[in-house]
Amino acid sequence: MSKATTKTAKPARPAGKGGKAAPKHKFIIDYSRPAADQIFDVAGFEKFLHDHIKVDGKEGNLGDKVKITKNDQRLTLTSQIPFSKRYLKYLTKKYLKKSTLRDFIRVVASSKDTYELRFFNLSTADDEEE
Numbered sequence: 001m002s003k004a005t006t007k008t009a010k011p012a013r014p015a016g017k018g019g020k021a022a023p024k025h026k027f028i029i030d031y032s033r034p035a036a037d038q039i040f041d042v043a044g045f046e047k048f049l050h051d052h053i054k055v056d057g058k059e060g061n062l063g064d065k066v067k068i069t070k071n072d073q074r075l076t077l078t079s080q081i082p083f084s085k086r087y088l089k090y091l092t093k094k095y096l097k098k099s100t101l102r103d104f105i106r107v108v109a110s111s112k113d114t115y116e117l118r119f120f121n122l123s124t125a126d127d128e129e130e
Helices: 033-038 042-052 084-096 124-128
Strands: 026-030 066-070 076-078 105-111 114-119
Touching: 026 084, 033 114, 042 066, 042 076, 042 084, 084 105, 084 114
Parallel strands: 026 114
Antiparallel strands: 026 076, 066 076, 105 114
16 A cells, blocks of 8 residues: 655745845945045045946946945945955955055954954054064
């Protein structure tokens, strides 16, 4: 004797909902410390990101997929497509190198979706020399 197997039907999806919603990625770069000392050009950094972020293999092709907004202390990048936090760090370091600030400022992850620009701690090097 064999057991009869019954398959239960999966509940139907509610009408009006398409497939998966587009993934949203939100990253924040906090540049408050260098901007307070007026050595960091915020407008230049925003323009650099607009010009250098690649979407579909082309630079400067942000469209509606990637949005960059800034306020006094932070720059926020919101993406509708998959976007790597590491790529944002790479571009930030590239900008710092271009503007000759890489020797003084570092990029540190302060939380899961936030980078912070900090000065290198130079006081410890001075203490060792004395």
